[in-house]
Amino acid sequence: MLSLADAARLVVARGALMQALPAGGAMVAVEASEDEVRPLLVEGVSIAAVNGPTAVVVSGIEAEVASIQGHFEGVGRRATRLWVSHAFHSPLMDPMLEGFRAVVADLSFGEPVIPIVSTLTGLPVGEGEMADPDYWVRHVSEPVRFADAVKALEGKGVTTYVELGPDAVLTAMGQRCVEGAVFVPVLRRGRPEGVEAVSALSAVAVRGGAVDWAAFYAGTGARRVDLPTYAFQRQRYWLDALEYWADAWAGADTGGVTSVGLTRTAHPLLGAALASPDGDGVVLTGRLSLGSQPWLADHVVGGSVLFPGTGMVELAIAAGDRVGCEYLEELTLQAPLVIPERGGVAVQVVVGSAAEDGTRPVQMYARPDGEEQPWTCHATGLLSADAQSPSFDLVEWPPVGAVRVGAEGLYEGLGLAGLGYGPVFQGVQAVWRRGEEVFAEVALPEGVSVDGFGVHPALLDACLHAMALGDGDGGGAAGSARLPFVWSGVSFHAVGAARVRLRLAVAGESVALEVADDQGRPVAKVDSLVLREVSADQMAAAASAFHESLFEVEWARLPEVLPGLVPGDVSVVRVVSGVDAGAVRLAVHGVLAAVQSVVGRLVVVTRGAVALPGEGVGDLAGSAVWGLVRSAQSEDPGRFVLVDVGVDVDVDEDQGVDAAVGLALASGESQVVVRGGSVFGARLVRAGVGRGGVAGVGAGSVFSSDGVVLVSGASGALGGLVARHLVSVYGVRSLLLVSRRGGDAPGMGELAA
The missing domain is CATH 3.40.50.11460 (Rossmann fold)
Incomplete structure (x- = not known):
């Protein structure tokens, strides 16, 4: 290998020679395999990089590259122009090759002290190979075979990859090349370097990598702390549950909500209602938890399970429906609602008395389990009875003039932006684009019940994911995620939909949404939705409220x-x-x-x-x-x-x-x-935040994605929830599910799938 001085000479010479070339040329990243691209190459154009099975960069003369870009866009593939100064790794680099060869020939090379897989050949480097000036000259003009290099490492049994660089670019590409591996970037743009470096080392350590933590923390005063405790709540959970189901089976309400002056509701998230004694308002109450609503575990933002904004819309419209005001004129989301890993949150949806114009205020409050916890207002809005009959349909499908857009990698990209969607929320099936309009097909997985919902929050949330393919934004800036902020003009026109078609129209910072069933009949309409970026720090602040309910011995x-x-x-x-x-x-x-x-x-x-x-x-x-x-x-x-x-x-x-x-x-x-x-x-x-490791609850995984995790009692409701959580949140891919009733127990086949 090179000394530091010679390495600097090589890098500087390469950059200077490239920048001295005449301006011109273009580079385009296309969603296609190398075999699909190669027949389209003409003189002056070459493949610059093979970054994945269907991720190829074409480079060369601008007009010819643009022709290849147009070809793939015409068949519904993504083709993105790269904003670079020159057409690197193309024939346009030829004038600088001899000058670069002379620089390399004057350098002193030694043999590598660690094994290296070359992105020039996609193979392990042989003895003396990198000391040949021709190797480095070819590296300028020939393709970068990143995908082949990663596959070669996979063949060597590598399952953990660490990216050394200023961002996570290679991590994103590597995840598309191999399955079951973990890619760890040491740094991410826009995030604190110290935090990211420690997170990277931790990710390597939990995968079995050797990290010398004593040396890392030497001189810092760091010390070992106890593991986080569980959320100790003063609840008779099992007795309450048995009482509820006994009442339900008996068809009675003895000791239930009506015995304390409440009215039962049929909504899955709101169990009871109470009319206001000094007006015509109403309060609806419920409780959210991963035990009662396991599908919520599939909505993770910034490492925390977050109640989706579409859920708040659902609750507001459900509450308004009880007083004849099912049209949501506006709903502003004020604070994210974090669902704790253990325990739950009580919710109240308060609908006020009608004003002279018939509108009613609505607020949504929540607090963690325990009467000593304060209430937080998470959303405020206005309801009315002014909903109009729908004036749209999506019977003609796909719409005339709409071009198919590849949806591969959509959820991986959203994950990089901090939006961790599990199977229930990964609903986008197909996407088309026509100018500023985006059309999509969205569906819930089999087995997800829509009974009692106006529009299931996971289905409506997935409708918004198509925006990432319409505006090129993967979800937000580095370290942040774009979440619903202000909803305006929301109306539901049908219930029970599990598969829908939709039209999105982006206008500046807002988007309009029309949703129809799989026959094109109206289901829901949103006149305007404004999204806002939420940072990781804001999510951490929202989650900290729940840490206060943790106890330790x-x-x-x-x-x-x-x-x-x-x-x-x-x-x-x-x-x-x-x-x-x-x-x-x-x-x-x-x-x-x-x-x-x-x-x-x-x-x-x-x-x-x-x-x-x-x-x-x-x-x-x-x-x-x-x-x-x-x-x-x-x-x-x-x-x-x-x-x-x-x-x-x-x-x-x-x-x-x-x-x-x-x-x-x-x-x-x-x-x-x-x-x-x-x-x-x-x-x-x-237990206080930062004490006993509480601040880190839910922030990292102790499970290896290539290891086997044993789940006992898997045929029960709790065992099934744990198994699903391991897969969707921690990335576990090998589960050993055991149960006294064996594999023939009801639901075990679906759970295994």
């Missing part, structure tokens, strides 16, 4: 107590430490037998199974026992006591264990850690 030092004698009616079980599967199994089964058979109080003593700050957990068998006994404590409070002693105590030595048990019993606590003569009790405390 903290070990608090208790007041000094004098150890008492262990009463005769108290049984003590000492757990033998161990770290292998056999030791864990033996310990858990032994303690379970004691829990089931011992009459009276039972004290379970472990050694190093719980860690205080600065300690590490060294006893996996004891940790498993703590989980078991904690469950028993919740069923029979006051009967079981957990005691963990330090590693300096021998559990087989009576005096040390008796002293620890005596301290624990004297403290009156059910879970204690004894270190020396000090006793620590478990306390549930609110």
Whole structure:
């Protein structure tokens, strides 16, 4: 390879010689394979790059390149002019080749110290190959075979690729070349370099790459922290669910919403309604969660699950329909509504009294589970009864003069802009363009229920995705995403649609939308929708509200107590430490037998199974026992006591264990850690952002896309939700689904698909 000085000479000479060439020529990126492009090449035009299976760059004389561009546009393929100063990698580079050869011949080359795959040949570099000046001259005039190089690496078993550069250009191209691999850009344009570099290293680490974190953080004062806790909510979830379904099966409402003065609704997202006592307004209430509405997990923006703006439109129109005002004159979205990974959010849609002109104000509020959480207004608008009969149809399909646009790579591009759409929201099937108009076919996946919705939010949201192919904007600037902001003139004309046709008309910063069913009959109309860019920082701020509902266990030092004698009616079980599967199994089964058979109080003593700050957990068998006994404590409070002693105590030595048990019993606590003569009790405390890793909840994946993830209980509703979430959010491609009912359980075939 080259020294730094010689490498600089090569780069400077190449750039100077190229820029000294006469201006002229053109480069166009076309959506086609190399085999499709090659027959169209003429003198003065060549292939400059092969970046993917259907991603080729043509370069050369401007008029000839423009002719090739027109050919592919005429058959509905994407063809984009690259704004460059010269036609690189084309015959127009020939005048500079000899001068460049002379520069390269004067440089000193050594053999590479790491293996290299060449983008000139698409093959591993042979001995002495890169020391030949002809190699570098050919690199100027011949195609860049990026796709072949990536495929060669795939053949070598490479599954993780790190891009060293100022942006994620190669990452986007590489993802189209191979399947199942992860591409990690070290930097992204417009984002903080430090944050991006750490994110890249983290992505490599969770894929099994060797990252020396101690060296990376040396001198920074960084330290290890506990993993995030779960969202502890004071809810009787299972009892409430059983009560609800028991009522539904019985056809009664005993103990349900009507028993507390509410009215049931038939809407899937709004469970009850309450009329205002001092006017003719109404309040509709509901609860959103990934457990109740698993399809919401497929709408991820900036790393957070976001309730779509189309959902807010759906709720506003549903609320207005109850008071005869189903026309949404305007709805302004004020704040993004993040759906937490655990727990949920309560929502209220408030429709005010009618004004003299018949309009009614509408607001949508939400708050995380828990009465202590504040309400946030997420949308405000105006409803009326002025909806007009639809004056459009899309019976003629596809429209005359519309040119088919390739939709391949649409969702990959939106993903790069921070819009992570899962299967339910990936509805765009086909797209056409006619001037400023975009036409598309959009459908929900099989099995997604539309019952009770005006227009399913995922279907309406997917209708907006076609804009990315109409205006060339993949969703927003780097580090941001374009989301609905102000809706005007929204009306629904039919319900139950799962497959639609649509027309989008872009005018400046807004877009008009007409939606019809698959026969061309009107379904919905939006007079105007203004979109606004939402940054990653704004999304993080919205998500931080939910972190406040997270709790963690903290070990608090208790007041000094004098150890008492262990009463005769108290049984003590000492757990033998161990770290292998056999030791864990033996310990858990032994303690379970004691829990089931011992009459009276039972004290379970472990050694190093719980860690205080600065300690590490060294006893996996004891940790498993703590989980078991904690469950028993919740069923029979006051009967079981957990005691963990330090590693300096021998559990087989009576005096040390008796002293620890005596301290624990004297403290009156059910879970204690004894270190020396000090006793620590478990306390549930609110976890703050940035503490215990809470700020990073949901920000990164610990799952490898090429590894196997085991999901037990997969035939149940929760197991199915977990499996789907692993695939759509974490990119897992290999799942082992196990269930007591086996593969013949209802729904298992669809889940596997």
